[in-house]
Amino acid sequence: MTVEEFEEFYAQTVARLTGQLYVMLGDQQEAQDVVQEAFAKGWVRRRQMDRDGHPEAWIRTVAWRLAVSRWRVRRRTADAWRRGGTPPPHVEPPGPDHLLLVDALRELPAQQRRTLTLHYLCDLSVEQVAAETGLSASTVKTHLVRGRAALARRLHDPRIEEAPDA
Template sequence: MTVEEFEEFYARTVARLTGQLYVMLGDLYEAQDVVQEAFVKAWNRRGQLDRDGRPEAWIRTVAWRLAVSRWRFRRRTADAWRRSGAPPHVEGPGPEQVALVDALRELPAQQRRTLALHYLCDLTVEQIAGETSLSASTVKTHLARGRASLAHRLQEPRIEEEAPGA
């Protein structure tokens, strides 16, 4: 099947196949998704589709099998959640974490990356230099500037005490 023939086949059959899978599955979005995925798989074997003589049946069968695989995956996932119980409750970030994230967002991207690699990933200056293709002195500069910038941004605002009687 040539590219033009495949495009014509797609245009002629996609709506019909989607409708058929919709009836089989009861979910239009799932039907659209599995039919599209089946056509992608068919594209890679369009030469064989022509020899088989039933390309529409092949698409329909592949789409159905994709849907069944998804159902099985969802069922196994749901079973695993039931066996393990609900995930533990995790508290949201506190004001300090929110302030830190906001301050980090204001840093230049390379400083932010360098700080994350050093403090979160526990990489040495030399390891960061190797991973980022920066010189060790540039990494040190980014660390120093990033720390200074964070210190400035994270300072507690000072409340001016009013003079008595003012």
């Protein structure tokens, strides 16, 4: 991938990928951070991304892994604060401007949230989701069915439960 091709790829996909990671993570700033960091890593490996043939999936996967890594660091930091006896600084809860759907998605297990996002927001097929996440196609379908049902309960919308299977 040439410099110009990478710049064009970035311009065409950064907003979409940031939106997708926002839905997966439930945090706009975190999504922006991990997507930018993933693109920085992609810049260094742009020839490899071009050979693999799925640069958008590569960036999305790297961004997801960066987010997971950050969660682990935060958890270890919180554990250290607890052991030290000093509580972490107070953070205000999200304001009312947060979307109801994002709140409902946050309550889902991370893998279900990621699977739903990849399938419905990223418009990936079950097979593509399976390839990107390393899950079997049947596990992806199970996550989709259970995720839709959980969202329907949380959003009190019976139409979601009736959505056709993937």
